[in-house]
Every structure is written in C-alpha cells, then in structure tokens.
Amino acid sequence: MTGDYITFSAGHLNVPNQPIIPYIEGDGIGPEIWQAARPVFDAAVKATFKGQKRVAWWGIGAGETAFKQTGSWLPDDTLKALKQAHVGIKGPLTTPVGTGHRSINVKLRQALDLYVCVRPIQYYPGTPSPLKHPENVNMVVFRENTEDIYAGIEYEYQTAALKDFLAKTKQLAKVRFPETSNFGIKPISKEGSQRFVAAAIDYTLSHGRHKITLVHKGNIMKYTEGAFKNWGYEIASENYADKVFTKQVWQQLKATESLDAANKALKQAQAQGKIYIDDIIADNFFQQALIDPKQFDVIATCNLNGDYISDDLAAEVGGIGIAPSANINYQTGYGLFEATHGTAPEFVGQNKLNPTSLILSGAMMFDYLGWPEVSLHIRAAVAKAIEHKQVTWDFAQKIADAHELSTSDYGNYLVQLIAQQK
Numbered sequence: 372m373t374g375d376y377i378t379f380s381a382g383h384l385n386v387p388n389q390p391i392i393p394y395i396e397g398d399g400i401g402p403e404i405w406q407a408a409r410p411v412f413d414a415a416v417k418a419t420f421k422g423q424k425r426v427a428w429w430g431i432g433a434g435e436t437a438f439k440q441t442g443s444w445l446p447d448d449t450l451k452a453l454k455q456a457h458v459g460i461k462g463p464l465t466t467p468v469g470t471g472h473r474s475i476n477v478k479l480r481q482a483l484d485l486y487v488c489v490r491p492i493q494y495y496p497g498t499p500s501p502l503k504h505p506e507n508v509n510m511v512v513f514r515e516n517t518e519d520i521y522a523g524i525e526y527e528y529q530t531a532a533l534k535d536f537l538a539k540t541k542q543l544a545k546v547r548f549p550e551t552s553n554f555g556i557k558p559i560s561k562e563g564s565q566r567f568v569a570a571a572i573d574y575t576l577s578h579g580r581h582k583i584t585l586v587h588k589g590n591i592m593k594y595t596e597g598a599f600k601n602w603g604y605e606i607a608s609e610n611y612a613d614k615v616f617t618k619q620v621w622q623q624l625k626a627t628e629s630l631d632a633a634n635k636a637l638k639q640a641q642a643q644g645k646i647y648i649d650d651i652i653a654d655n656f657f658q659q660a661l662i663d664p665k666q667f668d669v670i671a672t673c674n675l676n677g678d679y680i681s682d683d684l685a686a687e688v689g690g691i692g693i694a695p696s697a698n699i700n701y702q703t704g705y706g707l708f709e710a711t712h713g714t715a716p717e718f719v720g721q722n723k724l725n726p727t728s729l730i731l732s733g734a735m736m737f738d739y740l741g742w743p744e745v746s747l748h749i750r751a752a753v754a755k756a757i758e759h760k761q762v763t764w765d766f767a768q769k770i771a772d773a774h775e776l777s778t779s780d781y782g783n784y785l786v787q788l789i790a791q792q793k
Contacts (some may be wrong), residue, residue, distance in 0.1 A: 374427025377457040377740075379704030384457065386740050388424045393452045397462025398435045399714025400778075404726035405462050407782030412733050414786040415748035424742075429456065434464035434475050445475050450482055453707065460708045460736055462729060463715075476709070477523070480516045483705045485698035486563065487570050488514040489735070490681040490711070497757045498689040499769035508664045508687050511580070513571040514677025516698055518563045519595075521674045524556040559595040559673065561602050568603040570701050571671040572611050575646050585650035586672035586680065599673055600650050607648050616640035618649035653680075660684060685711065692724070692765050695731035697739065708736040722777045723764040727753060730785070752788040756781070 375387035396405040409428065416425055431449045438444045453459045464475045479485070490512040494505045502508070526533050528551050537543040546552050568585070575583055585604075589597030607615045616637060624633035641647065651659065653676050660667060660680075664687070672680060685694035691712045698707045710729040718724050730749060737745040756762065760773040761784050767775035776784060 376455055377704075379457055382701075384704050384740065386742075389427050390458070390740065391427045391429050391456050392736075393429045393431045393449075393456050393459040395431055395433050395449070395459070395461035395464070396436070397710070397714065398465040399463060399716045399719055400724050401434075401436075401462030401464075401710075401714060403719075403722055403778050404710060404724065404729050407726040407778045408729045408733060411730050411749060411752070411782055411785045411789070412737075412745075414789045415737070415745045415752075416742070418748050418789050418792060419742065419744040431459075433461070433479070445478055445482075450479075453479075453483060454705070457704050458706045458708075458736065458740065460729070460733060462710050463713050465714050465716075477521050479707060480698050483698075483707065484517060484700050484703065485705060485707055486515065486517045486567055487697075487699045487701065488512075488516045488677060488681075489574070489697040489699060490514065490677075490685070491695060491735070492681075492684040492688055494688040495693070495754050495757045497760065497770065498693065499766060500688055502661075502664075502687050505688050508660075508684065510660075510664070510667050510684060511574070511578075511669050512677060512681045512684060513567070513574070513669060513671040514681060515563065515567045515599075515672070515674050516677075517674075518558050518560060519674030520555055520557050522556070522558050524558070526554045526556075528553050530554070557592070557595050559599050561598070564599045564602040565606040566702070568606050568671055569610065570699075571669060572607060572615065572646070572648075573701070575669045576614060580668050581641065581646055582668040583646060583648045584656070584667055584670055585648070586653050586656045586670055586676055587650060588653045588676070589650075590652055596673055596676075603650075603671065604648065614645055616645045616647050618647075621649075656680070657683065660687075681711070690765070691728060692763075693727040693731065695728060695735050697732065697735045699739070706736070706739050708732040708739075722779055724778055725763040725765050726778055726782060727763075730782075748789050748792055749785075751792060752785040755788050756784055 374389035374391040377390050378385045396402045431452045432440060433445050433449050437446055492508055492510040492512060494508055533554060534543060543549055571583055585600050587596040587600045589600045604617055604619055607617055621633045621637055624636055670680060682691055685691045694711045696709050696711045709732055712728055715724060731753065734746040734749040760770055761776055762770060762773050763776055763778060763781050767773040
C-alpha cells in the first residue's frame, strides 16, 4: 500500500493524489460485491485522472470475518485505521436478531461519532418500481445517526431499580404489564439535534436544493421527537436567519396578516434563494411520499424514523440493492460509506446479487473527496447499464427482456462502459 493519508483542517478534507482509503469487504455476500465494485472505482479514477491520481486501498476487518480471525467483532486496529485515514468504505456486516452482539454498523457510527447518515433517493430510468411515476421521487434523507433508540439503552423486566424509579415518578401506572415489560430509553439531545439539522441546512444550501422537511412523531413523543423538531427550527432561525424561511414564520404571517401575505412572503423568500423548512408527522410523511413525492426534497429526521424512511423510499426507486449511503461527521471530517443491504448469507457463493448499492456509495465517497468527475463516470455507467437492461438477478426478474449478469460480470460491464465514456 503506497499512498498518503487524507487530513482534515479548517473544515475541509485535504486529499492527496494517492489517498489511502480503508475498505471492509464485509460478511456474507460482502466480498463478492466488493470484488465487483473495486474495479469500477479504479476504472472511474483512471478515466478521470489518466493515471495522475489513484486510490491506495487498505483492507481492514470488522464483523463475523474479523471475529473468526481475531476474536473481535470490531478490532481496535480497524477503528484506528478509519480515524487515521478519515474516509473509508464497507460492505454489509452480520448482526444477530434478538440476541448476541449489537450492530457493528451502529458501533462504528458511534465510535467515530458519524452523526449524519445521508441517503440520496434517485430514480434511474428503467429501474423496476412499484410506483406509476417513480421519476417524481428525488429526495435526500438525512438521518440522525448517534442518538434515539440506537443508543442501545435497554433493560429487561427484572431490572428492579428502573421500576422503582418509574414508580417514584408516577410513570409505572402507564405500563400495561409492568411485571413482564422490557424497556428501551430514547435519548434525543439539543446538541445532537441542532448539529444534525445544521448539517442538513448546509447540505441543502451547498447542493442547490430548496426545501427541508423535519419528519417526527412529536405529537406523541413530545420531549424527544417533538423537541427535535423545535430545536431544529431554533437553530435554523438563530444561525441561518438570512438563508431560510420557516413554516413557523409562514404560520405567524398567516395568523397576523393573511394567507395571501404568508404565501407571498414564501414566494419572495424562495426567489431570493432561501430554503423553506417545514415539518410533518412521520406517519403522514409515509402516505404523502407515495401520493405526492414531488413535495419533498431534503428529509431530516431522527434515527429510527430515518431507518424506516430511507428503506421505504429506496423501494420506490428500485430497492436497497441500488441504494447508497454515507455516514459523516462534518466537524471532524470522518466519513464511512456503505452498502445499505444485509449480508444475504443464503446467496453466498452464487455470484448473483446486485453490487450497485456499494458502487453508488463509492460514488458518494468520491464526491466527498472532491473528485466529482469520478462520481459522474460511475453514475453514468450505472444509468446506461440499466437503460441497456444489463442487470443482475434481482432486476432481471422484473425487467422485460433483460440480460441477466452475474455480480462480477455486471461489475466488468460497468468497467467497459466507463472505458467508452469521453
């Protein structure tokens, strides 16, 4: 491995011509999709820089594979490598359901304080979709990544101290079956909410988008998700007053003047390039995202909602097999890009599943590095492959007259398409 480490200073990544980028192949089908994706990345870098820049890949371990080799699901050396390099990419990792260790994905996000998960929802023409007009779906999901239920604070029903506390605070009577109830604690902080919403605003402004919707269940969870909404509006009004127009301002104008005055003020703000920030209850969002997806642009939401929403929206444009993801701390520069799907152990060795989620996550990584031309090559190749109906098994079952490619052949096809690009 010959290369130089990426550094971070004054809020910016400093990317050398040969950046060292760690990768975790992952468990299950992880190695298969990585082996298909890496040549695509290298081909796109070569097509862009003609040999003047390249990636120095550094294989590191996590998950079941690492456990079998080292006895640790998340070796200290892996965290050290990711911190040293600032930017990394990974495949899916095994997480047992109901028992066993907690998610290594979550541990990585918490250990590196990757407080933002960015999930762009983009439709590629020809992709199989359950919607009549999937081309109307064009959103970016911002999911808070370090708080909420994912903090992992849970108690079994035998925990007497927690029950005593609930009894003393007169909350135990709200529990329907207190003798057998397990409990989970949902931390939502002002600091965490506001740095997250600020990141969503900065992203919206820098990417030429126009609207942020805070998605929450604040009507029920008033001190957690309701506070998240309020803190979001607060940071927008206090730190971005000249760059945003909020629903709260619109509502105030409507109440004190008129609906026409409120709408006129909104149009004027939009004409000035300000972004509009509103909010919606989570269950209503799911309905509206199906009925009228055009009304949404950037979605900012808490951790659990973001998990549900990002996969739901991905299904509208082809599923998680094609959905990319980035986990980022904009304050430290740390970024970890990952496939959004699971390990699919039942398909291991069949060389048939779709590597596009990891490939498009790599495109996001190159955008983050400040190499957008590389990303353009990758996305153009993916779009053309789908247009030409050269797809893997999952899409081939749903696209008439499709040519089914293996995982590795699909990767090779993308490499060929990149080589043909001018």
